Amino acid sequence: MSVSAVSAVTESGTSVSSAAQQQLTLDYNAFLTLMMEQMKHQDPTDPVDSTEQLAQLASFSNVEQSIETNKKLETMLANMSFGQVDDLIGRxxxxxxxxxxxxxxxxxxxxxxxxxxxxxxxxxxxxxxxxx
Missing domain, CATH: 2.30.30 (SH3 type barrels.)
Incomplete structure (x- = not known):
């Protein structure tokens, strides 16, 4: 599995192009696969700290939960909009x-x-x- 580098970043350094965003988007299973590959190919004389790996996993889990929360909020806002549009018809x-x-x-x-x-x-x- 290879991950290409992102070269196009805005001046603020906070957003990337949509193509780069797609490259950065990983689902939970892909993240676990990547982490397992990293563990398989690590240097046995200098292994990665397990607390660091758990911190990465926890961070990814938090980001994934935030994305799901945002999707649910968007759905709620759309549903609220449908409830308010009836008042506009005829005006x-x-x-x-x-x-x-x-x-x-x-x-x-x-x-x-x-x-x-x-x-x-x-x-x-x-x-x-x-x-x-």
């Missing part, structure tokens, strides 16, 4: 560019909520949108 919506119409449908996506208007146009719900 008049106007965006910053002057597009106006009566809301006939609401579509919730990962990156925002789209209001379908009676004139066939759509407005992305966000800052600058007036609902009356």
């Amino acid at each position: 008049t919506a106007t965006d910053a560019s002057g597009t106006t119409g009566i809301v006939t449908s609401v579509e919730v996506y990962d990156d925002g909520t789209l209001l379908g208007l009676d004139n066939g146009k759509g407005i992305l719900l966000g800052s600058g949108v007036k609902i009356s």
